Amino acid sequence: MTVCDTRQGAVRGRTAPDGVASFLGIPYAAPPFGARRFREPFPPEPRTGVRDATAHGPTAPHAPYAPPFDVLVPDNRIEGEDCLNLNVWTPAPEPGAGLPVMVWLHGGAFTNGSGSTSGYDGSAFARDGVVCVTLNYRLGADGFLRLPGRPDNRGLLDQIAALRWIRDNIAFFGGDPDRVTVFGESAGAMSIGMLLTTGAARGLFRRAILQSGACHHFLRPSSAALVAARLAEKLGVEPTPEALAAVPLPELLPAQAELRAEVSADPDPARWGEAVLNLMPFEPVRPALALPGPDCGVDLLIGSNAEEYRLFLAPTGLLRALPESALLAGASAYGLDPATALPVYRAARPGASPGELLAAVATDWFYRIPAVRLAESVPNSYLYEFGWRSPRFDRTLGACHALELPFVFDRLDDPSYAPLLGPRPPQALADTMHRAWVSFARTGNPGWTAYDTTTRTTMAFASPAATGPVSDPRAQERLLWEGVR
Incomplete structure (x- = not known):
């Protein structure tokens, strides 16, 4: 002791x-x-x-x-x-x-x-x-x-x-x-x-x-008010702190979970505001997007996983079941023109299903492009992408959301991660990634060149043999989001 x-x-x-x-x-x-x-x-x-x-x-x-x-x-x-x-x-x-x-x-x-x-x-x-x-x-x-x-x-x-x-x-x-x-x-x-x-x-x-997160996910006050009103309605109370405090937690917590399911089932902006895009009715409230800028005084290491959104589609079977109409609707909701954007995504993924293409588009909207925008906002930031692919779900899970966590914490043997990792994840990759995080905490430098808008250097953590810096990965897809996200 x-x-x-x-x-x-x-x-x-x-x-x-x-x-x-x-x-x-x-x-x-x-x-x-x-x-x-x-x-x-x-x-x-x-x-x-x-x-x-x-x-x-x-x-x-x-x-x-x-x-x-x-x-x-x-x-x-x-x-x-x-x-x-x-x-x-x-x-x-x-x-x-x-x-x-x-x-x-x-x-x-x-x-x-x-x-x-x-x-x-x-x-x-x-x-x-x-x-x-x-x-x-x-x-x-x-x-x-x-x-x-x-x-x-x-x-x-x-x-x-x-x-x-x-x-x-x-x-x-x-x-x-x-x-x-x-x-x-x-x-x-x-x-x-x-x-x-x-x-x-x-x-x-x-x-x-x-x-796998940056500055783009928040609710404007008007959207947050819609969420509060609907939660109170579900519970049969007024949307006030006193009324909600009187609701027992065994009633409040399931109602919160049901609310998120309601947003997914009926993604109507009139009911939910911005929450229809990221399906998170509870998140920070602010009036507008704010990026920190060059004088924030904080060294930044920012990144995402190459196939984040597969976590939400592969285990449920939607990755292979979604129709073309869902892909078109999703791309439009995220602000892209399907006629010009989807051919770019298809060209890099021959034979991909509509669900696989939607996963790629959603990964960029949710995670990759916000990471890029933050790196662009703060000079001398470092950018990474995690690309090791899990074999789970017949190898469809890919480099999904949350998969980098056991590598960062160097806990590949933790049983709680086994359903995501599958058998024999590469310890050498965990050694490399964990060491980079420690180096950044010690010195402000994780071990590769800082990001800039000329080279756009990004550290790719893939298989142990394929880990290294790359310049502007998937540039054509990134360019689709200029002025959009």
């Missing part, structure tokens, strides 16, 4: 045989319930004595993923109100070590996920000389529903509160508060995209890694 101080009191963690110490379930804010429901995060209460930190704390309340994603995407749920907590892994649990710090923001479409799933265990980062922190933030209605008289984006405010806690306390665990890299995937990366242009977050991190 190992004891570290914090400003709220000492915590007792556990030290593994390899020397990595872990401290789990440390509150960074007070429980967000009762009088604190739907409000900004409040500071944690000071404690006397030594708090046990050898087990994960409660997770933010959320419903399970719907099948088949409940098996494919790692998640866990631990009940309890003290859910605004974080976990620390460190090789040197003592002040003065001055190690770089990496802070993980999990994904889950702003309605699922936690910082405590085994797939996000930070031991490999600590093994390599980094203090790794993972955390929970409020999800769904509690974190992101727009409500009168309450602050928007409470989940983002939680993340900022956690980063402030880390600034004030991470030196006790051997970390350097001036060398913080925040990294996240999907909704976690989209959160970072928002934090980059949020004044309250400025100065709380020096570097950022955005995996």
Whole structure:
């Protein structure tokens, strides 16, 4: 057992045989319930004595993923109100070590996920000389529903509160508060995209890694109001914080999940606004797109997976079942002219089905083009693309959304990732990718040339033999989105 101080009191963690110490379930804010429901995060209460930190704390309340994603995407749920907590892994649990710090923001479409799933265990980062922190933030209605008289984006405010806690306390665990890299995937990366242009977050991190998410995913206030009204209607209450706080969680959480299914079943912009395109009714609220620009003061590593959207089509059978009409409608909804754009996508994918082509178009709209736009906005950013293809689902899953996670965390042997990875994923690729993330956290350079609009250098993480920098991958498809996305 190992004891570290914090400003709220000492915590007792556990030290593994390899020397990595872990401290789990440390509150960074007070429980967000009762009088604190739907409000900004409040500071944690000071404690006397030594708090046990050898087990994960409660997770933010959320419903399970719907099948088949409940098996494919790692998640866990631990009940309890003290859910605004974080976990620390460190090789040197003592002040003065001055190690770089990496802070993980999990994904889950702003309605699922936690910082405590085994797939996000930070031991490999600590093994390599980094203090790794993972955390929970409020999800769904509690974190992101727009409500009168309450602050928007409470989940983002939680993340900022956690980063402030880390600034004030991470030196006790051997970390350097001036060398913080925040990294996240999907909704976690989209959160970072928002934090980059949020004044309250400025100065709380020096570097950022955005995996499969950037600055383009948000709801305008008018769309957020539509979502709030529909959720309240489903629950039979007024769309006010008081009325929603009176709804028991066993009723609220399934209603949130049903709401997302409603958006998919009836993607009518009159009902949902922008949510019809990304199918996420709970996400950050802001009036317009904001890119950080060259003076943001943060080093950036940004990227996406080559076939992200296959995660949402291959396991459900839609990849091969979608008709041509769905492809035409999807391309049009994303702002492309099908007559000119689809031949470009077809030329690079001879014999592709309509579902495979829609997956390519949607991958660009959701993930690749927002990553490119962010890299264009901030000079000396680094861009990557993950292209290793999973053999799962008769090799149709491909380089899908979330597949890079076990490589980044160097956890290919974690059972929670097996349904995505299949047998014998390449450890050499995990070694390379994990090493690049550590290098970026230490130095601001992951090991390849920075992105610019002349060469557009992109690091391709494919098979171990095919990993290396490429110039402007799929340039003709990228050009289709100029002025569109």
